[in-house]
Amino acid sequence: MKKIIFALSLLLLPVSVCMAQKSNDHVIFHAWCWSFNTIRENIADIAAAGFDYVQTSPAQHCVTEVSRDKGGGPQLFGKGKWYYQYQPTDWKIGNYQMGTREDLIALCKEADKYGVKIIVDVLPNHTSVNDCQVEPDLDAAVGGHENLYHKAGFTPINDYNDRLQCTTGEMGGLPDVNTENPDFQHYYMLYVNDLINCGVRGFRYDTAKHIGLPSDPCDPASPENDFWLVATGKKAVKGLNLALPHDSLFIYGEVLQDRNVKEVEYADMLGGVTASSLGWCLRHALEGNEWKTDEMQTYCHPASPDKLVTWVESHDTYCNGHESAGITSDLIRMGWIYLTARKYGTPLFYSRPDGSGPGNVWGNNLVGKKGNDDFKHPEVTAVNRFRKVMAKTDQSETVYYSENGKVAEVARGQKGAAIINISDAEQTLSLPTTLPNGRYYDALYHNKFVVKKGIITGTLKPHTSYIIYKSK
Secondary structure: OEEEEEEEOOHOOHHHHHHOOOOOOOOEEEEEOOOOOHHHOOOOHHHHHOOOOOOOOOOOEEEOOOEOOOOOOOOEEEEEHHHHHHHHEEEEOOOOOOOOOOHHHHHHHHHHHHHOEEEEOOOOEEOOHHHHHOHHHHHOOOOHHHHHHHHOOOOOOOOOHHHHHHHHEOOOOOOOOOOHHHHHHHHHHHHHHHHHHHHOOOOEOOOOHHOOOOOOOOOOOOOOHHHHHHHHOOOOOOOEEOOOOOOHHHEEEOOOOOOOOOOHHHHHHHHHHHHHHHHHHHHHOOOOOOOOOHHHHHOOOOOOOOHEEEEEOOHHHHHHHOOOOOOOOOHHHHHHHHHHHHHOEEEEEEEOEEOOOOOOOOOOOOOEEEEEEEEEHHHHHHHHHHHHHHHHHHOOOOEEEEEOOOEEEEEOOOOOOEEOOOOOOEEEEEEHHHOOOEEEEOOOOOOEEEEEEEEEEEEEEEOOEEEOOOOO
């Protein structure tokens, strides 16, 4: 079996696509279920680790109790639930898990001192499962409770590939909001603009593919699907527009890939979407299966790769069914090095609960508290810096894989390379590279590598990554 090699460069892509693509040096830290105050207290460490953005959990009013769980306890799962944040009762800032509006302002001010921007997870698509928990101000704003939902808003989706069902039906018991109602749009944009006024500079749109695009079929009560035009500042609603220009904010949508999902249209409309299939392909390799090189060459996505948010795992893959929770933190880190060393996409690092691990998903099981320290592991910090250095001179990428699938190399032109060993055994490296001939020592461990006639050789420790720079 020959060594597997692929390259992604301007010469290999259609000119029309390449002209629109741009590399970036940004990385996102998902401070999942950390309160605003907890993030603020740790912002210096987050910035020192090389993260440019911090994504928070949802900030709006949310469910505080459900049947058999009275009082909204402090646990991620148990007496309290992390997903209560994803059951809005009103679109106003502040909830018992994240903190107050004043806490958010203090966070944004502190983050700004370190050059870090705050992204808030927003979810206009649905309300709480029990719609009776919706607050009176929200009902009044839309002209009555009956105007809050789509006609099929309480009808479960049977076919997620049917666009009308997908964008107007009930998902997972969550009633579907009529996002095309101008009264709702106005009320929601007041919330978004308030977040911006607090200092927020980006948004992650939860369940974005469940909100219709202009080309999608319309709900019987809606003359047009214009929510995204309003949310991205392309259109005003009742005289209200997005408080800042769209291109000054980092906005992306959770558009999980599937058949008949308009991935490119969402990417073009919002400016960014999630590359969920890439995360699956990467975890597939980390778990000891083959590297799906053809798919990963194009980031497993039909949209331009500069419009993708990439991850090894997300809070959904970790929490819902725990499909990624069984992967060790060491392997997750190897996946992070791979994603972040690459040229395109904006990588997002998910913060697992403190004390968690395979067999102990929830760790200390406290909402609002700091997650584990993996985000500031020296290898994570090193690759975050590597990404910025390579982006400054817009270095191309070429990715190589060993015959046994245990080693991957992301070579960035003649300026640097990242090498990862995803196995739990020492590996002997011998791969092609774009680095010039010479002797190299990686930036973190000072491990020796030799490049001769386009082949890089060395010895790799188990579950370890190496960041290499060409000396000046």
